[in-house]
Amino acid sequence: xxxxxxxxxxxxxxxxxxxxxxxxxxxxxxxxxxxxxxxxxxxxxxxxxxxxxxxxxxxxxxxxxxxxxxxxxxxxxxxxxxxxxxxxxxxxxxxxxxxxxxxxxxxxxxxxxxxxxxxxxxxxxxxxxxxxxxxxxxxxxxxxxxxxxxxxxxxxxxxxxxxxxxxxxxxxxxxxxxxxxxxxxxxxxxxxxxxxxxxxxxxxxxxxxxxxxxxxxxxxxxxxxxxxxxxxxxxxxxxxxxxxxxxxxxxxxxxxxxxxxxxxxxxxxxxxxxxxxxxxxxxxxxxxxxxxxxxxxxxxxxxxxxxxxxxxxxxxxxxxxxxxxxxxxxxxxxxxxxxxx
Numbered sequence: 001x002x003x004x005x006x007x008x009x010x011x012x013x014x015x016x017x018x019x020x021x022x023x024x025x026x027x028x029x030x031x032x033x034x035x036x037x038x039x040x041x042x043x044x045x046x047x048x049x050x051x052x053x054x055x056x057x058x059x060x061x062x063x064x065x066x067x068x069x070x071x072x073x074x075x076x077x078x079x080x081x082x083x084x085x086x087x088x089x090x091x092x093x094x095x096x097x098x099x100x101x102x103x104x105x106x107x108x109x110x111x112x113x114x115x116x117x118x119x120x121x122x123x124x125x126x127x128x129x130x131x132x133x134x135x136x137x138x139x140x141x142x143x144x145x146x147x148x149x150x151x152x153x154x155x156x157x158x159x160x161x162x163x164x165x166x167x168x169x170x171x172x173x174x175x176x177x178x179x180x181x182x183x184x185x186x187x188x189x190x191x192x193x194x195x196x197x198x199x200x201x202x203x204x205x206x207x208x209x210x211x212x213x214x215x216x217x218x219x220x221x222x223x224x225x226x227x228x229x230x231x232x233x234x235x236x237x238x239x240x241x242x243x244x245x246x247x248x249x250x251x252x253x254x255x256x257x258x259x260x261x262x263x264x265x266x267x268x269x270x271x272x273x274x275x276x277x278x279x280x281x282x283x284x285x286x287x288x289x290x291x292x293x294x295x296x297x298x299x300x301x302x303x304x305x306x307x308x309x310x311x312x313x314x315x316x317x318x319x320x321x322x323x324x325x326x327x328x329x330x331x332x333x334x335x336x337x338x339x340x341x
Contacts, residue, residue, distance in 0.1 A: 004054075004075075010035060011047050012056055013080040016068045020318050023245060025065030070280045070315060073293075077278050077319055086324040090119075094325075095332060102336045109234050112309065112329055117237025120322050121244070122313030123259055126234045127269055129305035129337070134232050134266070136187045136195065139221060141176045149176065151217060153224040155192065161227055165220040168213040175210045179217065182207070192232070193266040195225045226263065233262040233269075246314035251291055258288035259312070269308035272296055276327065280315055293317060299330040301337035309333065 004012070014034040015026045028044040048066050051057045056075070057066040068076070097115055101107035109126045116124035128134070135156040142150040146169045152162040182203055187195055200218050204211030211218075238259045242252050258264065268286065279294040289312070296310035309330050311322060 007039070008047055008051060009080055011039075011044060012051055012068070012072060013076060015048075015051075015057065015066060016072060016076045016080075019068055020316055023316060025060055025067050027065035030065070070282075073280055073315055073319075077280075081320050084320065084324060086328045090325070091328055094119075094329065098332055098336060103340070105337060105340060108333065108336060109307075110236075112333055113234040113236040116309070116311060116325065116329055117240070119325055120311055120313065120317075121237070121240060122311040122317065122322070123238040123241060124234075124236050125265055125269065125308070125310045125312065126333075127232055127266060127308045129299075129301060129307045134192050134229075136190055136192060136225070138188065139180065139183050141180050141217060143173060143176065149217060151220045151224060153221065153228065155228050155232075159228065161224045163220050163224060165216045167216055171210065171213050175207070175214065176217075178210075179207065179214055183221065191266075191270065192225055192229050193263050193270065195222070196263065197222045229263045229266055233266050235259060235262070235265070241313065244314055246316050247291070254288045255292060255312075258286065268294075269296060269310060272308075273298065273306070276323065278319070278323075291315060293319075295319075295323065295326055297326055297330045299334045299337075301334055301340075307333075 011031060014031050018024075018026045018030065018034060028041045028048060031044050031048075032039065032041060048057060051072075052059060052066060056069060056072040058069055059066050094115055098108065098111060101111040105128065109128060113124045113126045116122070136153065137156050138152075138154040140152045142152065144150055144164065147166055149165050149167050149171075150162055151165055152160060154160045186203065197219070200222050204215065204218065207214065238256055241247055241255060244252075247255065264286075268284070276297045277295070279289075279296075281290050281292065284292075284294050291314070292312055293315050294310060294312050296308055298306045298308055300306040309326065311326060313322075
């Protein structure tokens with residue numbers, strides 16, 4: 001990234017922090033109040049014009065102030081943002097709420113997600129440690145009657161889910177066993193997020209005509225996998241984004257549609273495995289997240305198995321406040337889950 005002088009950096013940081021607070025374009029006159037040293041309005045205007053030319057600022061209207069671009073927020077997060085620890089009062093409040101659910105990993109994940117969404121105003125997402133959940137362990141087809149078969153799925157967390165499916169009476173036990181073997185060979189040990197209806201439909205071809213007769217079983221299996229994914233991805237606060245002034249209705253609709261697809265959330269979170277990640281707009285590679293930020297980190301109760309915890313919200317968010325909350329939550333979950341394990 002190109003180098004900026006200290007004065008330009010100070011002006012850019014002041015623009016970003018004012019814009020985060022107000023959501024309004026920032027003018028040169030206002031900036032003189034935020035800088036620690038005396039700079040004339042004319043000098044500030046020249047610096048703002050240069051920052052616009054470099055792609056850090058935009059000017060919505062000819063006579064309006066400037067607003068920061070995603071490029072500016074990237075520089076701010078990487079270099080300019082003040083780093084601070086979460087205040088002790090807020091740490092204690094989070095700890096008290098988490099301790100009320102500390103004896104149950106499922107409740108702990110749900111509570112952590114709820115706390116983050118409430119305190120940040122963003123959509124919060126958590127997933128359990130990957131090796132304790134999120135992979136297929138076993139699938140069974142159990143005939144209940146000539147027209148009814150129970151599909152049972154067990155994940156690596158030990159969770160068992162089942163449902164009854166109707167089948168064509170022409171499907172015999174040998175065909176059921178063939179489908180069972182095919183699914184076991186193809187998917188056991190695989191991440192649940194990689195099992196979807198498109199790949200399952202391709203498995204029907206080796207089964208010939210019997211594959212069509214067993215389409216209901218394959219759909220039932222896919223539905224159980226989807227239920228397992230949704231159980232492993234906790235999501236909270238997504239509907240509050242509808243009230244955020246930074247999102248127009250159509251943008252909010254696309255974002256909520258993306259958030260409703262838990263398998264895509266799980267796949268996105270699993271791509272980033274180390275440290276804190278802040279993805280701005282198109283950096284996430286998901287068109288629905290253009291205009292949004294994704295902040296993610298990992299937590300590992302035993303140093304090996306790790307889960308994800310993250311936030312999705314507008315690019316204009318208070319990163320200096322939100323990031324310490326996310327990092328403290330991750331370390332708290334690490335500690336409480338380690339004690340349980």
